[in-house]
Amino acid sequence: MTDTKVLISGAGVAGAALAHFLHRDGFDVTVVERAPGLRDSGYAVDFRGAAFDVLTEMGVLDEVRRHDTKMRGTALVNAEGIEVGRLPAEAFAGELEIPKPELTRILYRLTEPDITYVFDDSITALTQHPDRITVEFACGAPRDVDLVVGADGLFSTVRRLAFGPHEGILQHLGMSGVGLTTGNILGLDHSGVLQQGDGTALYAFSATDADRMSVSLSFATAAPTLDRCPRSEQERAVRAAFADHGWVVPQLLDAMSAADDFYFSSSSQVHLNAWSNGRVVLVGDAGYCAAPTAGMGTSQALIGARTLARHLASAGVDHASAFAAYEAELRPYAADNQRIGREGAAAFGART
Ligand SMILES: Cc1cc2nc3c(=O)[nH]c(=O)nc-3n(C[C@H](O)[C@H](O)[C@H](O)COP(=O)(O)OP(=O)(O)OC[C@H]3O[C@@H](n4cnc5c(N)ncnc54)[C@H](O)[C@@H]3O)c2cc1C
Numbered sequence: 001m002t003d004t005k006v007l008i009s010g011a012g013v014a015g016a017a018l019a020h021f022l023h024r025d026g027f028d029v030t031v032v033e034r035a036p037g038l039r040d041s042g043y044a045v046d047f048r049g050a051a052f053d054v055l056t057e058m059g060v061l062d063e064v065r066r067h068d069t070k071m072r073g074t075a076l077v078n079a080e081g082i083e084v085g086r087l088p089a090e091a092f093a094g095e096l097e098i099p100k101p102e103l104t105r106i107l108y109r110l111t112e113p114d115i116t117y118v119f120d121d122s123i124t125a126l127t128q129h130p131d132r133i134t135v136e137f138a139c140g141a142p143r144d145v146d147l148v149v150g151a152d153g154l155f156s157t158v159r160r161l162a163f164g165p166h167e168g169i170l171q172h173l174g175m176s177g178v179g180l181t182t183g184n185i186l187g188l189d190h191s192g193v194l195q196q197g198d199g200t201a202l203y204a205f206s207a208t209d210a211d212r213m214s215v216s217l218s219f220a221t222a223a224p225t226l227d228r229c230p231r232s233e234q235e236r237a238v239r240a241a242f243a244d245h246g247w248v249v250p251q252l253l254d255a256m257s258a259a260d261d262f263y264f265s266s267s268s269q270v271h272l273n274a275w276s277n278g279r280v281v282l283v284g285d286a287g288y289c290a291a292p293t294a295g296m297g298t299s300q301a302l303i304g305a306r307t308l309a310r311h312l313a314s315a316g317v318d319h320a321s322a323f324a325a326y327e328a329e330l331r332p333y334a335a336d337n338q339r340i341g342r343e344g345a346a347a348f349g350a351r352t
Contacts, residue, residue, distance in 0.1 A: 003028055004317075005145040007135055009123050009158045011038070013045075014284025014301035015151035016107035019115045020058055021309030029115050030145075032137065034152070036120040038108055040101040041261055043179060043214055044069050044205075046094030051299035054306045060106050067098035067106075071206070074192035081195070081247040092192060092205070094295060099208050103298070123148070126161045126280060133279040147319055148280045149308075151301075154268060155227075156286035162277045169270060173291050173345035176226050176266040177201075177218030178238050180259035184213040185248060200241055201348045202249065215252055217242060218267075218348060227266050234264040267291040267345050269338050275331075276323035283308050288330075290337035293344030300337055304330060 004027050008015045011033035019029045047055065047064070055061040071093040076085035108117075118140060125136040126148060136142045150158025155166060163169065184207070186193055192205035199220035207214045219241030226237055235257060242249050256262060270289040275282050282288075284301035308326045315322035 004147065004312075006030070006147045006149060007032065007123075007143075007145045008149045008151050009156070010150070010152035010284075010286070011035075011104075011108070011117060011119075012151060012153060012284065012301070013103065013107065013298055014286070014305050015149070016104075016111050017054065017058065017302050017305035018149060018151060018283055018309055020107070020111045021306055022312065023111070023114045025309060025313035027312070030118065031111075031115055032118045032121050032123065032140075034120070034122045034157075038119075039104055041263075042100030042104070043216075044093070044097045045100045045103055045298040046092075046097040046295065047302075048094045048296065048299045051302045052095070054302040057306065058110065060110060063106055064098055064103065065096065067102040069093065069097045069099065069206070069208075070190050071097055071192065072190045074194050074203075074205070077193055077195045077247075079195070079197065079246060081193075087194065092203075092295070094299075123157055123161065126158070128278045128280070146279065147312075150280065150282040150286040151284050151305075153285045154270065154289050156270075156282065158280060159270075159272075159282055159286050162280040163272060163282075169272060170224070171269045171271050172222075172224030173267040173269065173293065173342060174220055174222060175218055175293070175345050175348055176221050176223070176237070176264065177216055178234065178256055179214065179216050179261075179263050179265070180256055181207050181212045181214050181261055182252065182255035182259065184211055185251060186213060188213050195247070196348065197245065200245070202242075202245075202252070204252075215255070217252065217256065220348075224266055224268065227264065227268075231262065231264070265292070267293050267341070269341055271338075275327045276320075279319065281308065281319075281323050281326070288334035288338070290334065291341035291345060293348065294337045294341030295344070296337040296340065300334065303333070 008031045071089045074087040075083045121139045127134040150156045188206045195202040201218045203216045275287045311322040311325040
């Protein structure tokens with residue numbers, strides 16, 4: 001099936017990988033990304049299982065390996081910061097871990113010569129017709145395409161437009177947290193430190209820059225709407241959760257307020273009865289996010305993209321059967337990852 005026009009919303013892992021495979025198979029692909037340029041922020045992401053086959057098929061595995069963070073493991077520490085146990089590197093870093101910005105750059109470099117990327121824009125409306133779909137944008141002119149793919153992450157706009165509001169689709173796992181980088185006050189060297197209290201988890205790990213470390217402060221909460229609150233309110237929630245913590249926590253709370261790479265996120269999953277609606281289909285976190293506690297988001301996005309592309313390529317003009325086959329093949333894998341995500345949240349003491 002050539003010349004089929006596909007519009008992908010989101011230039012993240014799933015969107016760029018899907019763009020690569022669809023272009024290879026003769027589709028006419030455009031990617032619209034809300035961010036003004038390539039996103040160069042983010043923590044480390046890791047790869048597990050069949051994701052390696054996808055990286056190999058894309059021809060980027062060697063390049064990805066060159067950015068291996070080479071983590072050596074994580075020390076479990078008590079309230080005073082004294083080591084009481086160790087976790088192997090795989091616990092947080094999978095079989096291979098690289099900084100997310102490197103993965104974004106690799107996928108962009110791979111696809112950019114052949115794919116039209118439109119930055120700084122977002123889909124605002126979708127109107128389905130029997131033979132096409134009309135897409136409206138915040139900035140660009142409306143256009144007709146054959147298929148629209150929502151690869152726009154946990155709070156997918158395409159999903160909201162084609163499937164309904166986030167409430168009822170997003171399932172908060174009872175845990176939220178903040179991420180930031182700060183000076184490497186723990187002297188971490190390709191390693192991490194994990195301190196778990198009653199409903200809190202502090203995880204600090206080496207950053208790309210040896211003088212810095214990445215910090216995640218997570219806490220049990222039954223308030224999923226914190227994601228949408230102003231930063232001041234999010235900081236207040238983190239400070240309340242870690243109020244009675246000693247060791248380096250007061251310093252980290254100050255670092256949080258000073259951080260210019262502060263991000264707040266909740267462990268949430270996406271649950272849908274169907275991943276497609278007419279000419280619209282979802283891939284990656286947008287369709288079946290398993291939550292960061294599963295540690296499978298990147299692998300799942302890559303595998304989802306390849307699976308969808310394979311079925312679209314073999315189904316000819318019958319996109320409906322391609323979407324059905326994609327979902328039938330991938331749903332058991334996604335369900336299993338979501339189970340791991342729920343168990344991970346429970347292990348961190350999430351409040352569900
Ligand atoms: C705190 C945290 C820690 C994590 N840790 C890990 C880990 O250790 N290992 C792991 O494998 N995964 C981890 N993940 C998950 C991983 O980052 C994601 O699951 C993975 O990136 C999913 O890829 P995606 O392409 O579906 O979504 P994303 O990578 O989120 O990409 C979505 C893209 O869509 C864009 N977008 C959003 N809205 C719009 C719009 N309206 N229009 C156009 N574009 C839009 C975004 O800017 C972004 O570029 C973590 C996630 C979080 C939040």
